[in-house]
Amino acid sequence: MTKAHNGPTMADVAREAGVALGTVSRVINGEQVGEAYKTKVEEAIQKLGYRYNVSGRALRTDRTNTIAVIIPNTINPYFAALVHHLNVALEKRDKKMMLCFTEYDRGREIEFIHMAQQNRVDGIIALTYNPKLTIPEDIPFVTIDRFFSSSVPCIAADNFGGGMIAARKLKELGCTSALFMRIGSTLVNEPSKRKDGFVSGCVEVGLPFETMILEDGQPLDAFDRFLESRMKDGKLPFDGLFMGTDYQAWHIIKTLRRLGIRVPEDVQVIGFDGIRMFGDQELIVSTIVQPVQEIAETCVSTVLSKHLSNVPSLICLPVRYAAGGTTKE
Amino acid sequence: MTKAHNGPTMADVAREAGVALGTVSRVINGEQVGEAYKTKVEEAIQKLGYRYNVSGRALRTDRTNTIAVIIPNTINPYFAALVHHLNVALEKRDKKMMLCFTEYDRGREIEFIHMAQQNRVDGIIALTYNPKLTIPEDIPFVTIDRFFSSSVPCIAADNFGGGMIAARKLKELGCTSALFMRIGSTLVNEPSKRKDGFVSGCVEVGLPFETMILEDGQPLDAFDRFLESRMKDGKLPFDGLFMGTDYQAWHIIKTLRRLGIRVPEDVQVIGFDGIRMFGDQELIVSTIVQPVQEIAETCVSTVLSKHLSNVPSLICLPVRYAAGGTTKE
DNA sequence: TTGTATGCGTTATCAG
DNA sequence: CTGATAACGCATACAA
Numbered sequence: 250m251t252k253a254h255n256g257p258t259m260a261d262v263a264r265e266a267g268v269a270l271g272t273v274s275r276v277i278n279g280e281q282v283g284e285a286y287k288t289k290v291e292e293a294i295q296k297l298g299y300r301y302n303v304s305g306r307a308l309r310t311d312r313t314n315t316i317a318v319i320i321p322n323t324i325n326p327y328f329a330a331l332v333h334h335l336n337v338a339l340e341k342r343d344k345k346m347m348l349c350f351t352e353y354d355r356g357r358e359i360e361f362i363h364m365a366q367q368n369r370v371d372g373i374i375a376l377t378y379n380p381k382l383t384i385p386e387d388i389p390f391v392t393i394d395r396f397f398s399s400s401v402p403c404i405a406a407d408n409f410g411g412g413m414i415a416a417r418k419l420k421e422l423g424c425t426s427a428l429f430m431r432i433g434s435t436l437v438n439e440p441s442k443r444k445d446g447f448v449s450g451c452v453e454v455g456l457p458f459e460t461m462i463l464e465d466g467q468p469l470d471a472f473d474r475f476l477e478s479r480m481k482d483g484k485l486p487f488d489g490l491f492m493g494t495d496y497q498a499w500h501i502i503k504t505l506r507r508l509g510i511r512v513p514e515d516v517q518v519i520g521f522d523g524i525r526m527f528g529d530q531e532l533i534v535s536t537i538v539q540p541v542q543e544i545a546e547t548c549v550s551t552v553l554s555k556h557l558s559n560v561p562s563l564i565c566l567p568v569r570y571a572a573g574g575t576t577k578e
Numbered sequence: 579m580t581k582a583h584n585g586p587t588m589a590d591v592a593r594e595a596g597v598a599l600g601t602v603s604r605v606i607n608g609e610q611v612g613e614a615y616k617t618k619v620e621e622a623i624q625k626l627g628y629r630y631n632v633s634g635r636a637l638r639t640d641r642t643n644t645i646a647v648i649i650p651n652t653i654n655p656y657f658a659a660l661v662h663h664l665n666v667a668l669e670k671r672d673k674k675m676m677l678c679f680t681e682y683d684r685g686r687e688i689e690f691i692h693m694a695q696q697n698r699v700d701g702i703i704a705l706t707y708n709p710k711l712t713i714p715e716d717i718p719f720v721t722i723d724r725f726f727s728s729s730v731p732c733i734a735a736d737n738f739g740g741g742m743i744a745a746r747k748l749k750e751l752g753c754t755s756a757l758f759m760r761i762g763s764t765l766v767n768e769p770s771k772r773k774d775g776f777v778s779g780c781v782e783v784g785l786p787f788e789t790m791i792l793e794d795g796q797p798l799d800a801f802d803r804f805l806e807s808r809m810k811d812g813k814l815p816f817d818g819l820f821m822g823t824d825y826q827a828w829h830i831i832k833t834l835r836r837l838g839i840r841v842p843e844d845v846q847v848i849g850f851d852g853i854r855m856f857g858d859q860e861l862i863v864s865t866i867v868q869p870v871q872e873i874a875e876t877c878v879s880t881v882l883s884k885h886l887s888n889v890p891s892l893i894c895l896p897v898r899y900a901a902g903g904t905t906k907e
Numbered sequence: 908t909t910g911t912a913t914g915c916g917t918t919a920t921c922a923g
Numbered sequence: 924c925t926g927a928t929a930a931c932g933c934a935t936a937c938a939a
Contacts, residue, residue, distance in 0.1 A: 256695070258932060269910045274934055283908060300696040304636035305932030308915050313633070322662055324857035329658045333651055336679050348677050350665050366585070367629040496856050526862075527825050527853070528653035587916060598926040603918060612924060634916030637931050 257297040266293035317365035319375040334545030355379035372552035391552040395438040399562040405439035411537035411568040412446020420454040424489030431493025432463035495520035518575040532573030586626040595622035646694035648704040663874030684708035701881035720881040724767040728891040734768035740866035740897040741775025749783040753818030760822025761792035824849035847904040861902030
């Protein structure tokens, strides 16, 4: 076989510096080395433009300095933000990120976990939906938004708390009758608690409410038909609406306007996620903002923590309400 | 050293199957092997759940089956879409993607190219801004939106053509006086041609026009002040506006509305990129749509093509106009 | 402290 | 067609 690449190797550096191979390795890895040797080696490295071979080191140490991130895609702005902050957090620690897009495909979720193992990654951060996913035992694993078992740390926003905040806010803003709607995986995951929190909050503040949950896979316009069916004399029997996500809120607002309902004058709408225009500009709707950066940071520090077993099995990070023009502020 | 990982190796498979190590390798790589041997090996692989070690193979072959993608971030929806389609195109060819986010940092652009070389990637796809970037000779390199030299293929949308289309469209929609504004890197790259095409198109159709180019780094509200300065009796001397990007168009529309100018009744606005809400919903403004998927596909097929030298040095892909509510259709 | 030698898992060469 | 073995680049245990 002809060598494709002909960059300098440690042996080249050693020869150039007139020292032993092991000495070069020690310099590279910041171990104790005599000053004279060290400078000789460093000069040789400079001169040859040496950079260590990642595969060689990985083969030898069985560590890749890489964390696999398994996520549906990067098109959805919430995922895009997550990926962004995960990357920042990983880079800060000199880790590389191996990105795997599942496109919500459950087969792929499994396949990527295999691939991550095959690549000997140092850990996996996953946001998945497959109910039958089995988590590898031999590799640090952290999940987002979905609880597997007490041995697999789950990082999520405080979805329940977010639901409560939404209820209180609608009440505070003068709503007298509320509706919660969502569509999402039938899987019971952390976001499911948005409803529970909302219900709890409505009871707390004495706000009458209804809920409507659509099954996964149904088209969003089932919401539309529901609203249409509840219209009477050009009015809806609700003046407050809490939606499962910003995306769903955005969709329903278009429907409301089409039905001649004004937002926020007739109906106030709160979403969930904190999606912004162009990723970092204005909010799209009034919303419960997920602490994306903190979630990412926590995922990384958790998956890299030496003693995964000592880590809490569910970490909920605080959310906050933010006005985005679809409520009366 | 204690082995961290204890997955089965080729030697284990060979032992299990009662064949030689080399035979296992040949089966894995789909080379000619006797039928009986082949099945024995495949059974052993199944039984042990063997998967080849990526580092071992990479070390031996000096090929990683990985393409580095160097891009500012994934927050910007256009980049997010690009990354998405690049990933699809790469996965289709069983290549892995090594994502590098530069955050527009020129030092990082250089650093990532080094890192990619160090990781022995099979190719690099880069969207960069550093004027002093030197392209490695020994590794297939493709750039997006920016021409380096005839030996480095550049893939871009037909920015010039897009500018022309915008001019023709504004004329067709009844505009009598147009303005082009943009802010962007002082670097002369492909997107710079949006203006040239627009100017050319205006001349062609006989549409009077002005242009205003902001230097990179200036705040966007310099646009606002410019518009304010041109206001007379609550009116602007333009009724057609072509902006360098959808983001800038979006910004300027807010300004216009603040100034009491109606869009599209008083002024029609066209952007560039084709950004959609939530990545795949409605357009944000009327716009010239970049063929993101084709760009991604072309980048991948080009960087993987055996004979990079035979490839054209600039590939422009066709754009199209799409109405997005900020023009009179 | 530094040098030497071994092996990580794989592919490729060479001999059978 | 198959088996044995060397080498890829590196880190490390051991010897000096």
